[in-house]
Amino acid sequence: MIKHRKLIDSFGFAIEGIRYAFEEDQNIKIHLIAAIFVVILCILFDVTAFEMGILGLMILLVIAAEMINTAIENMVDLITKEYHIEAKRAKDVGAGMVLVISVGAAIIGFLIFTPYILRLF
Numbered sequence: 001m002i003k004h005r006k007l008i009d010s011f012g013f014a015i016e017g018i019r020y021a022f023e024e025d026q027n028i029k030i031h032l033i034a035a036i037f038v039v040i041l042c043i044l045f046d047v048t049a050f051e052m053g054i055l056g057l058m059i060l061l062v063i064a065a066e067m068i069n070t071a072i073e074n075m076v077d078l079i080t081k082e083y084h085i086e087a088k089r090a091k092d093v094g095a096g097m098v099l100v101i102s103v104g105a106a107i108i109g110f111l112i113f114t115p116y117i118l119r120l121f
Contacts, residue, residue: 058108
């Protein structure tokens with residue numbers, strides 16, 4: 001019974017983390033708007049299930065990276081309020097991770113949607 005309670009608590013903590021990220025992080029809200037736009041395009045262009053799966057994975061990857069970056073930023077802020085080059089680097093690398101994944105996701109989206117867009121002309 002105690003093991004089940006710990007499992008239930010773990011899900012509760014995870015849901016609280018997701019809620020915090022989506023309520024407090026402006027960048028996740030931007031990524032969520034982009035994700036909704038991609039899903040609408042998938043429906044409008046009737047993309048294949050495989051393509052939708054790839055796009056779905058990229059959406060999840062971008063949002064997960066943003067959540068990791070938020071955790072890094074919060075942890076650095078907890079450790080120090082003073083300026084330290086190491087703290088700046090940790091935050092910059094986290095932000096860079098999100099940028100790399102976001103650019104990769106945009107390229108994949110471009111590759112998937114371009115043929116559908118070209119068919120309109």
